[in-house]
Amino acid sequence: MPNITEAKNIAYTAIDKQASSLIDLSKEVWDHPEPGFRERRTANLTAGYMRKIGLEPRENVAITGVIARIDTGRPGPHVAIFGELDSLIVPEHRAADSDTGAAHVCGHNIQVGNMLAAAVGLSQPEVLESLSGVISFMAVPAEEYIEIEYREGLRDSGELEFLAGKQEFIRLGELDDVDISLLTHASPNEERTLKAGTSHNGMIAKSVRFVGRSAHAGGAPHLGINALNAANLAMQAIALQRETFLDDDHIRIHPIITRGGAAVSSVPANVTMEMFIRAASIQAMKDAEKKVDQALRAGAMAIGATVEISTSPGYMPSKFDPALCDLYDEGVIELLGDTATGRMPHRTSSTDMGDVSVLMPTMQSYAGGASGRTHSNGFEITDWELDVVDAGKALAAATISLLIDDASRGRKLIDDFEAPLTISEYLATLRGLQRFETFEKFEPIPASDSPESSEPF
Numbered sequence: 001m002p003n004i005t006e007a008k009n010i011a012y013t014a015i016d017k018q019a020s021s022l023i024d025l026s027k028e029v030w031d032h033p034e035p036g037f038r039e040r041r042t043a044n045l046t047a048g049y050m051r052k053i054g055l056e057p058r059e060n061v062a063i064t065g066v067i068a069r070i071d072t073g074r075p076g077p078h079v080a081i082f083g084e085l086d087s088l089i090v091p092e093h094r095a096a097d098s099d100t101g102a103a104h105v106c107g108h109n110i111q112v113g114n115m116l117a118a119a120v121g122l123s124q125p126e127v128l129e130s131l132s133g134v135i136s137f138m139a140v141p142a143e144e145y146i147e148i149e150y151r152e153g154l155r156d157s158g159e160l161e162f163l164a165g166k167q168e169f170i171r172l173g174e175l176d177d178v179d180i181s182l183l184t185h186a187s188p189n190e191e192r193t194l195k196a197g198t199s200h201n202g203m204i205a206k207s208v209r210f211v212g213r214s215a216h217a218g219g220a221p222h223l224g225i226n227a228l229n230a231a232n233l234a235m236q237a238i239a240l241q242r243e244t245f246l247d248d249d250h251i252r253i254h255p256i257i258t259r260g261g262a263a264v265s266s267v268p269a270n271v272t273m274e275m276f277i278r279a280a281s282i283q284a285m286k287d288a289e290k291k292v293d294q295a296l297r298a299g300a301m302a303i304g305a306t307v308e309i310s311t312s313p314g315y316m317p318s319k320f321d322p323a324l325c326d327l328y329d330e331g332v333i334e335l336l337g338d339t340a341t342g343r344m345p346h347r348t349s350s351t352d353m354g355d356v357s358v359l360m361p362t363m364q365s366y367a368g369g370a371s372g373r374t375h376s377n378g379f380e381i382t383d384w385e386l387d388v389v390d391a392g393k394a395l396a397a398a399t400i401s402l403l404i405d406d407a408s409r410g411r412k413l414i415d416d417f418e419a420p421l422t423i424s425e426y427l428a429t430l431r432g433l434q435r436f437e438t439f440e441k442f443e444p445i446p447a448s449d450s451p452e453s454s455e456p457f
């Protein structure tokens with residue numbers, strides 16, 4: 001039976017043999033970006049590759065998710081390696097899909113590649129011989145929390161309950177027997193590094209509709225109720241709350257207007273917005289959210305509009321397990337040297353790996369080898385070897401360290417971990433954050449009965 005060094009080397013050799021097919025697949029995903037819960041092509045590619053290397057994928061999990069599982073036949077922890085399937089939407093990007101504007105500006109395409117690279121290494125029979133427990137490769141939909149209105153439609157038609165992929169995986173019971181989770185994300189720096197993360201902000205999402213009354217914008221604005229003006233005032237009121245936020249809470253609030261009016265000559269009567277309220281703790285998220293609701297109501301009240309507020313649980317604040325990150329570092333140092341490792345500082349972005357991190361020891365690593373900025377039009381993957389091949393080897397190395405020698409290190413890690421929430425507490429927390437409220441219009445000063453002027457536009 002191979003020892004730890006031999007097992008890792010067998011895995012690395014197998015990954016190296018498939019390096020070009022893994023990179024080609026990651027490039028193909030880059031070339032065909034698909035936003036969350038629409039990743040049909042990417043999911044097919046992933047499942048096809050899994051079959052090619054002898055795995056038996058289960059498809060259409062949470063609409064587009066794909067899961068393949070390897071059981072060593074010996075009792076031990078269950079390690080899940082994630083890869084996110086979805087793209088963002090940044091139509092200005094050079095590689096954006098011309099129809100949808102979708103682009104892989106968060107680099108999730110490399111995650112599909114490095115997850116499959118780990119699968120290539122870990123599925124070698126000689127490697128599995130030395131391990132105890134279960135390994136799952138989970139291609140997850142919809143990490144990016146976007147197109148909220150579209151996803152609310154999926155929710156209304158019963159296709160999902162929560163608006164993100166890992167939340168749905170948890171709700172569907174796919175993580176019930178998982179003990180440890182790993183994922184490697186791209187990071188926009190060109191160093192050859194694989195640095196484990198520390199923590200991320202969590203987030204609450206809102207989709208908002210101001211309802212006013214249409215009227216001739218030139219001839220009779222006094223007969224209208226301008227929903228855009230209500231939204232505008234609400235955004236000002238949100239901005240004026242900023243001085244009340246504590247530095248340590250890392251609050252970020254960023255609304256967008258998704259519909260600002262129907263025609264320039266008509267007073268806008270239907271204005272929609274989406275926004276995130278991000279913070280480093282659940283309490284800070286809830287406190288900031290209360291202030292946002294006040295601001296939204298204030299905007300409606302001032303103009304005499306109605307506001308409908310749909311609130312969804314976004315993501316839990318992430319906290320990655322330090323012992324698991326240290327274990328991951330060992331493989332990175334072996335593969336790329338001391339300087340390739342380190343810890344990312346707290347990040348004010350959010351991820352649904354945060355939801356996983358409140359349930360079990362979780363590690364999210366950040367691979368360099370990219371340039372530009374994430375979520376923007378200059379983002380590019382520059383080092384495919386690092387992001388797909390080396391990142392996959394590091395995931396395989398961590399899994400071998402966890403599960404070799406009767407999985408002694410994996411078992412200790414699980415014993416030492418104090419989960420902030422059980423799965424049922426987690427689901428109850430999410431459901432507690434989800435609500436729909438309407439603040440009816442406050443009657444405006446009655447418009448005069450004067451007839452509309454007769455201008456044609």
Ligand SMILES: [Zn+2]
Binds near residue numbers: 106107108143185
């Ligand atoms: Zn991302």
